[in-house]
Amino acid sequence: MSKSDRDIHAYDNAMKRIRHHRKFEISRRQMLKGSAAALGATLAAQFVPKEVHAEVSGTIVHFASSGKRLSNSLRAVKPLFDKVFPNVELEVVSKPMTEALTQINTYMRSKSDAFDVVTQDHAQFASLDAMGALTNLDPYLERDSAWYEDYQGDVPENYRHMWNLPKGPAPPGWVAAVAPDGNAMMTFYRKDVFDKLGIKVPTTWDDVIEVAKEIHDPKNERYAYAAAMARNFWSGYQFYGALRSWGGDFFVDERNQDWTPACSTEEGFQSLSTLVELQKYAHPVTANAGEDEVNQVFANGTALFSPLSWGTATLNDPTYSDYHEHWHMELSPKGTTPKSAHRALAGGFGQFMPTWGGNRETAWAWIKFLNSGDREDLGGSPLIADAIVGAGGQLSRVSTLTRWADRKPFFVGLMKAYPVSVVNAPVIPEAYAIMGAVGEEVADAVNDDQSVEDALKACDKRIQRLMEDAGYYS
């Protein structure tokens, strides 16, 4: 028996056992337990394509970072795609998540033709643009206007526009990537604990401190707060998330290219002071944590709350945490000044066609299929999104998030975050270096190694230096 036959057989048997009370739906636990290939095979068995495109052919190679959310969700869709495009040979290749940024930089700097489609983090977007690696997708979107209209109607505008170029005073420009995947920084909280204590999810930073005081119980190994505060880009993101919610930014006016650093402001002071105050209620892991360490202490029940965490389906995974049903997500808090507002740092992964890739038509057919909604007349199917979600993906289409919301509380937070999303960093190639430099100063302040004022001045100084070196002021 071939591997795919085994997968189908195994999954069919599993399906018989795990039919959910809702017709045609698989239980969350079983979805998450199945492998991407087996899940895809099972869904493919149910999938009856409206049209088969035998005229489209060729080989396409799709690069994505490894992991459930990215490469695995692509692999889960592949069996469905194979049914619609039987003459296309699709290969999904991946590199370790931790190395994916440098790897794709290496390939694109070398003008490599190894990949026809690439899934990449938004953090990389400006660098890829600077390399000339991004293809203008407008001609494809204009040709498939009905499909694009459906996509536009389902993916919130400010999230979609993150993937447009050029950045600057005249958006939205042209579309460089489409994004089935979406993410944002949100408030994470243990609903059972909040309900038991009668606490509401805080909506302002002042409330955050009050809530932290109330739920902090270190004697019983239950810490109020955890956040990715490692002394690098992680703490940079924490500060930037807070800064945007107070109405501040790293620069005076990025959109009009006024690159004067603006951390040492009232907004910056409020943001960093709050993070310093919160540290009193922090889980010990916080000072040196990336998101993986934070999620682990959320999963094991020793941390209860975070006002700013990057969204992930992991915490709603029953195999990962005993508290999977209790982790809920909401909009991050805002400041209390007139410029303050709920602003969710948005990230996520977009799909683009590298300038040096080939098989454009076939690659576009695959991108379109992956980003399809539920409408079968446009080549879509709910099973495509189910395959992605079941494999661990998180989507940008609101219709899919809605359909899955009762089974994934994380998606509820995501839906609330998209309409108020802002780009997670300045869209310049230096953004990552700036985030790292700021993060170091922020971490020093949070760990009492320098004052808030000194840290903010140091942030401005380091940003200025990085921008000078990159030639922005000449």
Add this chain to the structure above:
Amino acid sequence: MWGMNTKQAINLLAVVVVILWLIPVIWVAINSIKPTNIINAPIPTFYSFTPTVEHYIEIFDRFQFDRAIFNSLVTVGVSTLIVMILALPAAYAVARMGLMRGDTWALVILSLRFMPGVVIVLPYFKMANWLGIHDTQILLIIVYVAFGLPFAVWILRGFLLDLPKEVEEAGRLDGLGWIQIIFRLILPMAAPGIAVTTIFTFVFSWNEYLFALFLTTSKATTMPVALQKTIDIYNVLWGSLSAGAMIQLLPMVIVVFLLQRHIARGLALGAVK
């Protein structure tokens, strides 16, 4: 100390050191059979859980570990074989054949090994693309031979210098040529040294990450790279990572177990004593 003589104290110290070395391995082994939510528990448990093989299934199912194992065995096996075939005559030439400035040459050969891999991995990447051999086992074999050979020559030279010259001279008087001397006389005498060098060469390539990361994409990916893929975005799949680590450890344990007699002798002789 506590009524022990020196020998007993040293033995006790050795046992403590061995336990300290083994704890991480045992920890990984246990994690590889723990359910994920138990791994994530705030207080680790070592026995009160129901063992599971789900991580071993997952490592093959989700991370294509079968392909990675095959690639590792082929690239490392073939490159180690080639290194040893080339290193023995080269080491003999440097040690015994009166090569002018033999010691200097030996140092020059070893210095090739000093070069940090990260310096040359990008040129290798560009050349491999240009030659159309990127993501092939042949490319990794070439690189592992290039990097493993200097080290193997240096170690073997040390072993060969320790062998008695009289045996070779007797062989020469009996009419043996260089090749015959190497394979009929030197090879049996240097077996422990060859075993140790083989293991070192094998271990270097088996655990090598940087070249495998840059020079492969999917078809020739080796185990260390496949293992790194278990670090997911925003969480580490500790169970899968541990299961993969145990699988990667297994061949090394087998090789060392089979060659332990030679290793003990080899370490007591030659360049690494």
